[in-house]
Amino acid sequence: MDKDIAKVLLTQEQIAERIRELGQELSSEYAGKNPVVVGVLKGVVIFYADMIRHITVPCQMDFMCISSYKGTSSTGTMTVSKDISADIRGRHVLILEDIFDTGNSLEYTVRHLKEKGPASLKICTLLDKPERRNPNVTVQADYVGFTVPNEFVVGYGLDYNEGYRNLPYVGVLKPEVYETK
Numbered sequence: 076m077d078k079d080i081a082k083v084l085l086t087q088e089q090i091a092e093r094i095r096e097l098g099q100e101l102s103s104e105y106a107g108k109n110p111v112v113v114g115v116l117k118g119v120v121i122f123y124a125d126m127i128r129h130i131t132v133p134c135q136m137d138f139m140c141i142s143s144y145k146g147t148s149s150t151g152t153m154t155v156s157k158d159i160s161a162d163i164r165g166r167h168v169l170i171l172e173d174i175f176d177t178g179n180s181l182e183y184t185v186r187h188l189k190e191k192g193p194a195s196l197k198i199c200t201l202l203d204k205p206e207r208r209n210p211n212v213t214v215q216a217d218y219v220g221f222t223v224p225n226e227f228v229v230g231y232g233l234d235y236n237e238g239y240r241n242l243p244y245v246g247v248l249k250p251e252v253y254e255t256k
């Protein structure tokens with residue numbers, strides 16, 4: 076796997092340190108609010124597992140899955156292939172995402188969850204790639220781990236064709252890996 080990586084963008088240590096910081100912020104924001112922390116599968120699983128253990132106040136875990144992304148660019152059509160199981164009406168909801176890229180999927184996710192009537196809805200994304208943002212997207216991330224350049228990244232949950240998710244760091248995939256396939 077490592078041979079397909081052009082460069083390491085974020086090391087395990089950098090990610091762990093940033094998650095500790097975010098954990099402190101989120102723990103004070105959500106003290107006494109018993110939030111529902113919604114992870115958007117599958118890319119978020121590694122970040123989710125690390126992040127949730129640095130939220131030191133009571134919270135509820137939930138997951139949803141939206142389908143849309145093929146290869147290295149968005150298709151634009153989205154469906155909820157797995158919905159959350161909690162009733163979030165009147166609850167404080169925190170969405171955890173792997174990457175805020177065009178923003179199309181977060182926009183869709185937020186619209187879907189808002190229809191369920193939460194008391195509040197905030198977004199925490201590990202990575203933000205602002206250069207790729209769709210200008211029609213109105214949602215914004217409330218918490219960002221790292222802002223990344225406009226390059227295709229894999230690892231720490233992020234995939235290319237379902238591969239590389241288990242790399243412990245975030246790296247830039249060599250362009251020839253997806254150009255030759």
Ligand code: IMP
Pocket residue numbers: 118144149172173174175176177178179180181226227228229233234235
């Ligand atoms: P969106 O373009 O913001 O809707 O991003 C949707 C999804 O595309 C993300 O949740 C990721 O799963 C995937 N994605 C976007 N950029 C990258 C990337 O650089 N590497 C791997 N997956 C990505």
Ligand code: MG
Pocket residue numbers: 115116117118119173174
């Ligand atoms: Mg994702």
